[in-house]
Amino acid sequence: MAQVGTLSFIEENEVITSRPEIVGTFGVVATTHWLATTAAMTILEKGGNAFDAAAAAGFVHHIVEPDQNGPGGDVPIILWSAARKKVEVICGQGVAPATATVARMKALGLDILPGTGHLPAVVPGSFGAWMLLLRDHGSLTLREVMTPAITAARDGFLVKREVASLLHHTGGFMKTHWPTSAAVFLPGGQAPVAGSLLRVPAQADSYERILREAEAAGGDRLRQIEAARQAWYQGFVAEAIDRFFRQPVMDTTGEAHAGFLTGQDMAQWSATVEAPVTLDYAGYTVCKPGPWAQSPVLLQQLALLKGFDIAKMDHCGPDFVHLVQECTKLALSDREAFYGDPKFADVPLDRLLSEEYNAGRRKLIGAEASLEMRPGSIEGKGGRIPLRARGSTRMAHSETTVAAEDDTSGILSWPQFLAKTRGDTCHLDIIDRWGNMISATPSGGWMTGSPVVPGLGFCVSARGQMFWLDEDHPNGLTPGKRPRTTLTPGLALREGEPYMAFGTPGGDQQDQWSLHAFLRHVHHGLNLQEAIDAPGFYTDHMPSSFYPREWYPGHLAVEADFPKATLAELHRRGHKLEIHPRWGHYNSMTMATRENGVLRAAASPRRMQCYAIGR
Template sequence: MTFSTRPEIQGTFGVVTSTHWIASAVGMKLLETGGTAADAAAAMGFTLHVVEPHLNGPLGDMPALVRSAGDTAPHVICGQGVAPAGASIAHYRSEGLDRIPGSGLLATVVPGAFDAWMLMLRDHGRLRLRDILEPAIFYARHGHPILSRVAATIEGLSDFFRNEWPTSYETWLPRGRAPAAGVLFRNPALADTWERLLLEAEAAKGREAQIEAARRAFYQGFVAEAIDGWMRQACVLDASGTAHKGVMTGEDMAGWQASYESPLSVDYEGWTVWKAGMWSQGPTLLQSLRTLEGSGIAEMDSRGADFVHMVTEAMKLSFADREAYYGDPDHSDIPTDTLLSREYAEERRALLGAEASLTQRPGRIDGFDRQVDAAVARAKASEEALGGGVGAGEPTMAHLSEKRGDTVHIDVIDRWGNSVSATPSGGWLQSSPVVPGLGMPLNSRAQMFWLDEGLPTSLAPGRRPRTTLSPSMAEEPDGTRHAFGTPGGDQQDQWQLMLFLRFVHSAMNLQEAIDAPLFNTSHFQGSFDPRAVRPGHLMVEPNFGEAVIADLRARGHAVEVAEPWTIGRLTAACRTSDGLLKAAATPRLMQAYAIGR
């Protein structure tokens, strides 16, 4: 028996879905005015910077999968910025650090989101840059009803902002008061930034020229100059408990651009699934699918204990490999072909047992023993790690502090069959002080790096951090095309794996598959400060039922039962081979919405 909280949206003109209803409405408006999926997604992204500032910002990161109607596969747009030239292990160690703080200026890499949106617009959009930015300017200038979670985050940090991050205090507590949930909240400095950027961009002739002018204004012009000038003199308290100066400069920004890459993919039960490269956590989903092939997962009830146990154990193996092997392939030798091979998966599948595993078990690939040993040692040292400071880390939804950041997600398919799946993040209001005059804070993605030499995730200038951000696309044997994703840090590919398996093996529609109960594990090395490890941990929603939960505990899982309807923020869209469009969004937290006609 299936259950659905709301209808699966269907139509033929276009569908949009995101983690906030205002952004979804903005995206649909752009489609209605003749825009493509890229136009709609970009306008949604800039709107989400305004209405969910605790989850993403313009100085954050943004990987996306973009597929044109005639393409046989999507392209990856890499909006993951790199470590600055001054970000060396020696420098961070000289600052008395053995781990990169989860907040503050040393946690910053080159902002990637803005240029990724501009690259997408230039090559896949139709509308003017003004059309894209005007909704965000409107909500920043005239206000939006602030979410209760945003208000709670600001309230919880009000004393800290007042005492340590005065630019954030001015932005998020206007007139010295934290905003109440539901009141109109404005960010006039952000609106001023976008209006100045448009003024400079529109001095150029033609749509593409204006987009290129906007890129220069951001990365070489007044935005970069404001960041550079402030970073050279600012010294602020961060999650380490000590004040530090940052190392990023305007030269770092001027020397970086978003880029295209080919995705990684696997086939599963006749489907093809695409993810970003080894600098993301996306390959964990691909590895998990390989491991689950031939495991009997197709015959399991996706609400039953067998399914939860088998998927959890497969994910533990994939995420152990993530810690040992993943990183920026431009800077490290990564055995990608081996990790995604069926031969390797067969070895890993043999480790799936009847009991919950309680240790970290990365696979052994010839020539990589040092990395594997280091990953196991780090995990052991991090077991049950607690702590972290202001702005540290990214939560698993409502289960952790309101002071932690998260992410947003966007899926769009237009009338022509073009599609976008994008996962903007970083630049949270709680991760870094607002840059004076810009109305936006920097990102904290550098906390993904380790301060140990010789690893694919070692801090190094010009290297991408191994991000958690992970949009998805897939195609069914009959040609139906899917775009889906979720916020959630280390949980993103866990929840997406469950969603995908329900697409393949159940009769559920998009909404039913999203509404079905979810789970996740924190058994493996966490990506965010304090990089915690919780052996055997398994969080489940209570609607799995008492019998399933008891069964999982009997298998040795350290089960944590979440509050009802609090795990996952999945959204999804698809286009069938005959042109029918569908979309869905999670009811959890009561703010994500799908729209279409």
């Protein structure tokens, strides 16, 4: 700061961020909703560790972000345990039902799975993952961890503008076709207005019943956690889901279908622990879940970028954006060809992340934007990539249902509207004073994905829409198989020591926005908040993981606060620009770091709900 008389001038090298980078020594929390953040910090203040706090935040997310996730959703978790001195992944991704086969789906006239309803449902995995986390790493009682979510459900939470709009447009559909959803999300039969409070007592009742059954098992903390898990996967939750899925419900085909998910599917599934997939890069070891998520995409992007001097590039300049974008296209094309549940598919990750393979892939990067899908070739591995141009998919078998209340066109049918109105994801990063570190990405079970299960008050994950109806593809639908998801939390070690937890919502964009923030922090010296605030970009140059699975060749979405010269040069290079206003992306990046006992955290200003706190 320079002063002249009574006037003050900001020096050019002083950066003003949207909010401060949080710095402390006791604990830091960054999540995509302020109520989840405060719930987690409250747990830390009560003496809980980062894992207790993460579960509390996860349960709150399930309540207060119904457009993004719900209690019946999915979650991958990656953590560093200070006691165990290692990184672990907890898989809370449920599997396809035992009777859900490609043949049965095709017999219904489907060539891809619908995006809503009973047909794309998988076993809801979030609850089991949180129970496994608390059993193996937590310290507080289940009631202490779940009480903030129950309180939010009973007392109410702020209805965001996006949620109000979504319920306004889909309210008629819910009342006509999904009345159980209308009973929960349309109090008094009306869509709540933005800024009002929405209460979901039915969800609070379900959580309370789980606690009562858990506490009836006795005073032992571990016994209660197991009793809660059994109540969910073998008790009243599984029974309610089994009954409901025998009833046909409307989906994006424009027809009503019963589901395949049963109580037996629930009883046979449990969350699992596995080792992370890792890549060494610029002094960091980046750790991710396996290829049942899209997570190795970020690692392959880094493997490709090893061949370039990123630090010498302007992180807001055209060379940086173009290079990162072209590496992303190559990594995402390999995702589409090779990724799937490694319990069912031979995914050649060692090859995909090797220097030899990526040295050959780098040669495909030119001065102009690629407009092609270019997966690599690995003998005996991978599958065909279906390519559907944007806008080409027939949205439903039947378009005769009542038109949606769409205030822009007034002509969308309900199947069309639901196909274009998908849910998304939440995220959290937490570090405690003992050095425990966790990153998790709760998602699925959103209120427009499937109807509310009677007696439970929540929906079941429609994550199965990410399978291909191709038995020969690594991500082809198979009973008992995990769909290849978009959910991708991350950890990074620096010189072998746990350093960073990071991630974001955003579907196919998750490992794009995470990469950009990571590179800007590592190579350009931006602090966490600066790296998050910096202009964002992403591509839809790949088949979407969500119904109707379309792609947009050459697409490049950018925020308008890039320099005009950068935008002009990217356009000249052939990128098909889609320009958003400043902070206009859905990017809700959060990050937290630990170095020499000092903890830092930051959260995105986009969407106006992410928050980081700490002390």
